[in-house]
Amino acid sequence: MTLQEVVAAIVLATGVFFLFVAAIGFVRLPDVFSRLHVTGVIDTLGAPLVLLGTAIYLGPQLAAARLVLGLVFIAITSPLLGHLLARAALEAGYQPGRIEDMTPVTERFGARAPSEPAEGER
Amino acid sequence: MSLVFETLTLVVLLLTVPFLFRVIVGPSIFDRVVALNGVGTLIPLLLVLIGLDYGRVDMFIDLALALWLLNLFTTLLIARYVRDKESIP
Numbered sequence: 001m002t003l004q005e006v007v008a009a010i011v012l013a014t015g016v017f018f019l020f021v022a023a024i025g026f027v028r029l030p031d032v033f034s035r036l037h038v039t040g041v042i043d044t045l046g047a048p049l050v051l052l053g054t055a056i057y058l059g060p061q062l063a064a065a066r067l068v069l070g071l072v073f074i075a076i077t078s079p080l081l082g083h084l085l086a087r088a089a090l091e092a093g094y095q096p097g098r099i100e101d102m103t104p105v106t107e108r109f110g111a112r113a114p115s116e117p118a119e120g121e122r
Numbered sequence: 123m124s125l126v127f128e129t130l131t132l133v134v135l136l137l138t139v140p141f142l143f144r145v146i147v148g149p150s151i152f153d154r155v156v157a158l159n160g161v162g163t164l165i166p167l168l169l170v171l172i173g174l175d176y177g178r179v180d181m182f183i184d185l186a187l188a189l190w191l192l193n194l195f196t197t198l199l200i201a202r203y204v205r206d207k208e209s210i211p
C-alpha cells in the first residue's frame with residue numbers, strides 16, 4: 001500500500017464513522033427538527049469525506065473531478081433541503097420540543113435561564 | 123485495499139437500516155420525509171463505494187450524481203405536497 005492509498009483509506013473510514021454517528025442520532029433524537037440537524041451531519045462531514053477519500057484514491061483523473069463536482073452539489077443542496085423541510089414542518093404546525101422536558105437547564109444557567117417561548121409563538 | 127472497500131461498502135449498506143426504520147416507524151410524516159432524504163443521500167455514496175470495489179468509479183459516479191439530483195427534486199416536491207396536506211395543531 002502506498003501512502004496515497006493509506007491516506008484515502010483513513011479519510012474514507014472517517015467519513016463512514018460520521019455516517020455511523022448520524023445513523024445513531026437519527027434513531028435516538030426525539031424531534032423532527034433535531035433529526036433534520038442530524039441529517040446535516042451526513043451532508044457536511046460524512047458524504048464529502050467519502051467523496052474526498054475516493055478522489056484521493058483515484059488521483060488526477062476526470063472521475064476525481066466529477067467526485068469534486070458531487071461534493072459541490074451536496075454542499076449547495078444540503079442547506080436548501082434542510083431549510084425547506086424545517087420550514088414545511090413549521091408551516092404544517094409542528095412545534096420544536098421544549099428543553100424543560102429533558103434536563104434542568106436552570107441549574108446550570110442560574111437565574112438568567114432562557115425564558116420559555118410563548119404558547120402561540122412560532 | 124479491496125478488503126477495506128468491501129468492509130466500508132458493507133458498513134454503509136447496514137447504516138441504511140436505521141433510516142429505513144425511521145421511514146417505517148416514524149411518528150409523523152415529516153420524519154419519514156427526512157429519513158427518505160437521508161437514505162437518498164446514503165445510497166449514492168454506496169454506489170461510489172461499489173464503484174471503488176469494481177474499479178469503475180468513472181461510471182458509478184455519474185449514476186450517483188443522477189441519484190442525488192433525483193433525491194433533491196423528490197424531497198422538494200414531497201415537502202411541498204405534505205406541507206399543504208398535513209395540518210397538525
